[in-house]
Amino acid sequence: MSDFDYDLFVIGGGSGGVRAARVAAGETGAKVALAEEDRYGGTCVIRGCVPKKLMVFASEYADMVDDAQAYGWDIQPGAFNWPTFRTKLEDELDRLEGIYRNLLKNSGVESFDQRARLVDPHTVELADGTRKTAKHILIATGGRPVKPEIPGAELGITSNDIFHLDTLPDSILIVGGGYIASEFAGILNGLGVQTTQFYRGAQILRGFDDEARGLVCEEMCQNGVDVHLGTNVLEMRKEGDKIWVKATNGDERLFDQVMFATGRVPNADDMGLEALEIARGRKGEIVVDQYSQTGVPSVYAIGDVTDRVNLTPVAIREGMAFVETVFKGNPTAPDHDLIPTAIFTQPEMGTVGLSEEDAAEQEPIEVYATSFKPMQQSFAGRAARVLMKLVVSQKTRKVLGCHIVAPGAGEMIQLAGIAVKMGATKEDFDRTVAVHPTMSEEMVTMKAPVRTA
Structure with a gap:
């Protein structure tokens, strides 16, 4: 029997912390607790990716009405009702938070709905003064937006x-x-x-x-x-x-x-880190090694609080790697190389690998790019342009970067990301038959480079 209350105490109930807690408890039988001072699901679920993407969807319907008319539909634009949307949005976030809470409960994780801070390498103190001990402590407290220091x-x-x-x-x-x-x-x-x-x-x-x-x-x-x-x-x-x-x-x-x-800053203040001499970086992030371990061997940190790659799926990967390393005896460093990502601007952008500028600094490259008006929008008389772009190593012929600006770019880059991660060459892309008529077929039909650098 362990001398500690828990094998693992996780501070932070966002995507990374919940995944680590759940997998450690569910797959390795560890005794796990988790403390969260706010809502479960963290930035992504409660005040980030999920509500943002739903707002993106809501905002795109305005153009759809115009387009539909151009395609012969007799529909008239109405007004956008923010309270209607916001009520549905809040219901959806409540539903998702409930799912996160249940995932923890069903995995046997004990939850505390309060703030926690470190007292020593194996002890956390909750806001109500209760102290809990754990063999391992994982900090997954994320980050928060900050306002600039200007008058007003x-x-x-x-x-x-x-x-x-x-x-x-x-x-x-x-x-x-x-x-x-x-x-x-x-x-x-x-x-x-x-x-x-x-x-x-x-x-x-x-x-x-x-x-x-x-x-x-x-x-x-x-x-x-x-x-x-x-x-x-x-x-x-x-x-x-x-x-x-x-x-x-x-x-x-x-x-x-x-x-x-x-800008955003890591949530690592007033957590007792200084007393334990856990190092923090220039932006206040918790400094960790490749296995997410701090200078105090029993304390680990993952996700935005470490300011490595601040993306939800990365925090989840870091949480999984932590469990592999600490609870499954299989030292695993999270892989931060060639991470595909989407930016839900309008137009949407998807990207994986190096920009043309960064690639050109490293080695001689060829750039294949095409920009055009997609069929769906141009038929409706809209002038939106899209971009498909591959950055290729002259020497190895590997695709070093893929950049898409187009409707659905996020969906496309996920799949292009697999090829780039596998080390696909320009010739691998060329050997792939085009899916016609699509925007993404341009990825495999660009024959001559537009420039070299």
Whole structure:
């Protein structure tokens, strides 16, 4: 019998923590407990990917009505009813949270609905003062959005608040140029909100392929988002029931709402880490080795709190690797290489591997790319352009990067990701027969490079 209350104590009930707890308890018979101070499901389920994607779906119906008319359907546009959608959204999130709670219960994990912090390498203290001991402790507390330090920043909201608005604003300023800012710009614009986006950099979606993000920005502007690059907020103040905003370019404007999507930080404060001398990085992230272990051998951390690759499926993979390593005696490092990902901007973007710029810095490359108007939209008279792009090593012929900007790009990149992960060459793509007529067939029909670098 163990000297501890539990074999594993998990702090954090998001995707990574729940998976690790559930698998450790269900597959290895470990005695497991989990503490969560807020809602189960974490950022992804409660205030991230899931509600965001449902909002993306909601926002895309506006164009569908126009398209349907062009295809001969006699249907008339109506108004979007935010309260109707929001009620259904809240019901769905409640349902998903219930599923997460049941998964833990059915796996035999004991849950505590309160905050937990570390007291020593094997002890956690709950908010009510109760102390529990565990052979292993796993921190999976995720991250949170932060507002910039400017006068009046408290008047703004973050992505956490967007789902709870009582009414949709008539106008909104979104500050930031990452995928969260850009996705919400598309969503709110699609829902009929007059949307302005400020980003201090030269182009949105920094770190992604230049050509792909350039097209996304161009199309967002075409769709009616008022994007201002090289622009940031200096100060804000309340003016009547609006927010007065002064920009770095000297502009002064009024908005109903301002949303900051200017960065996220790991949730690792006030957890007792300093007393245990558990190292933290520059952004406050918990420093771990390749097996997600901290400098204190009994304490591990996974997911966004480690600021490695901040994606839900990655946190889940890290949780599984942790269980393999610690409870199944099979040391497993999570694989962070060639992770396919989708950005649900409008247009959508899917990407795996290296951008053209990063690949060209490493070795001589060939670029195969095509941009065109897809059949469905062009028939309806819409001018939306799509991009299919492969970045290929001249030497090995391997596809180093694949970038798609198109409706359904996320669905396409999942499958292209398998090929790229397997090390497919350009010739492997060429040998594959096209599925016609589809947008994605262009992936296997591009014969000559558009440029080399």
